[in-house]
Amino acid sequence: MQVEQLTWNFESGWSDPHPGLRGAAQWVLVFGAPEALGNTHALARLASTYPGACIVGCSTAGEIMDTRVQDDTLVATAVHFADTQVRMATARVDGMQDSYQAGTTLGRALNLEGLVHVMVLSDGLTVNGTALARGLRDNLPPTVAVTGGLAGDGDRFKQTKVYAGGEVMENAIVAIGFYGDRLRVGYGSLGGWDTFGPERLVTRSDGNVLYELDGEPALALYKRYLGKDYAAQLPSSALSFPLSLRGDHIHDSVVRTILSVDEVSGxxxxxxxxxxxxxxxxxxxxxxxxxxxxxxxxxxxxxxLDSFEPALAVLISCVGRKLVLKQRVEEELEGVRQVMGPQALLAGFYSYGEICPHGGVTKCELHNQTMTITTFAES
Structure with a gap:
């Protein structure tokens, strides 16, 4: 397994016009700011550099390249496998109500003999990540885990994009299946937030829309805890104040972050x-x-990874962590590097949600405000 990384910006273009895996890579991940991902010339150059590769990616709230966090760039990570095959599937949604069916479509398309792992990249604003994960779980073998994340748009929450099959798409999801008995995949997802205030009962909700806590309009209660200044900055300020959820239908506990607020319905x-x-x-x-x-x-x-050294680690961290950590944001990447060692290439992005198994309990679950890491090695 061989990996290499290129970066692109508006001023100087791609960093290396003659990469070592040119023509040999089977899989390329490309993460970038929405504006950068919309640069058709840059993406065409990437496709010509790695002809025949399965190139997928999404828009971000920040690109990860080694232990650096970049904005307004593209970061492409090319992978050549010795004995692993990749297969791509895509799905479109008209709204969050289509999320489960999208997961079902993707799971069925990739559920072929030899499947080892699935990585998914999804639109970050029009997809219910919980339903997407459930659709994937219900249509994949119990031994196959799913990792990935929801595309970002900085702290704007206006438009997210997915790239697959040479096309930049909105309201779309792409999933990659990995096949072969030599591939080893590891994963982990952790947060690090503190709870405050009393625990409250969700007394009225519909899917991913919360209406009442303890019988009180949810938005009014939330604003009261945030205070006047933070309340005036919603929904972006909510990234610093997520919710922790526990219950009969939740494995352990999960964190949820806010996408939008409705002043009319509260x-x-x-x-x-x-x-x-x-x-x-x-x-x-x-x-x-x-x-x-x-x-x-x-x-x-x-x-x-069963003692195998990772060649690649894909890091998907929540935009809320980036906004909170600010100038210290690269410290979480440096912490990952210390654990991984020098041989692993680090790539990834800041997201609107992370998908990863919840320990060993579920094949995949939506998480918010976590650092989720997927490691790849070939035996």
């Missing part, structure tokens, strides 16, 4: 489901715990 829309009858607690940042959480996710990813 409701809050989240990236994933907020089941009625579950219990919710507000969360706030703890800088050291956020950084430690990234290292913990890296350790989990390594433990699943």
């Amino acid at each position: 409701s809050i829309t989240f990236a994933g489901d907020v089941p009625q009858g579950s219990h919710a607690t507000l969360m706030k940042a703890n800088f050291d715990r956020l950084i430690d959480g990234a290292a913990g996710a890296a350790r989990s990813g390594l433990q699943r």
Whole structure:
């Protein structure tokens, strides 16, 4: 397994016109700012550099290249496998109500003999990540895990994009299936947020829309806890104050981040489901715990590789972590590097949601405000 990385910006174009894996890569990941991902010339050059490769990617809230965080660029990571095949599937949605069916479509398309792992990249604003994960789980073998994330758009929450099959798409999802008995894949997902305030009952919700907590309009209660200044900056300020959920239909606990608010109905829309009858607690940042959480996710990813050294680690971290950590954001990447060692190439992006198994309990689950890491090695 061989990997290499290129970066592109508006001023100087691609960093290396003659990469070593030119023509040999089977899989290329490309992450970039929405404006950069819309540059057709840059993407055409990438496709001509790696002809025949399965090139997929999405828009971001920041691109990860090694231990650096970049904005307004493209970062392309090319992979040549010795004995692993890749297959791509895509699905479109008209709205969040189509998310489960999209997961079903993708799972069925990739559920072929020899499937080892699935990575999914999804639109970050029109897809219910919980339903997408459930659709994938229900249509894949119990031994196959799914990792990935929801595309970003900085802190704007206006438009996210997915790239697949030479096309930049909105309202779309792409999934990659990996096939072969030599591939080893590890994964881990951890947060690092502190809870505050009392635990409250979700008394009224519909899918990923929360209407009431303890019988009170959810938005009014949320604003009261945030205070006047943070409330005026919604929904972007909500990235610093996610919700922790626990309940009968939730494995352990999950974190949910806000996508939008509705002043008329007093409701809050989240990236994933907020089941009625579950219990919710507000969360706030703890800088050291956020950084430690990234290292913990890296350790989990390594433990699943059966002592093989990873050649590639794909890091998907929530935009909320980036906005909270600010100038310290690269510290979580440095923590991952310390765990992974020098041989692993690090690539990834800041997202609107992360998809990863919840420990060993589920094949995949939507997470928010986590660092999720997928490690790849060939035996």
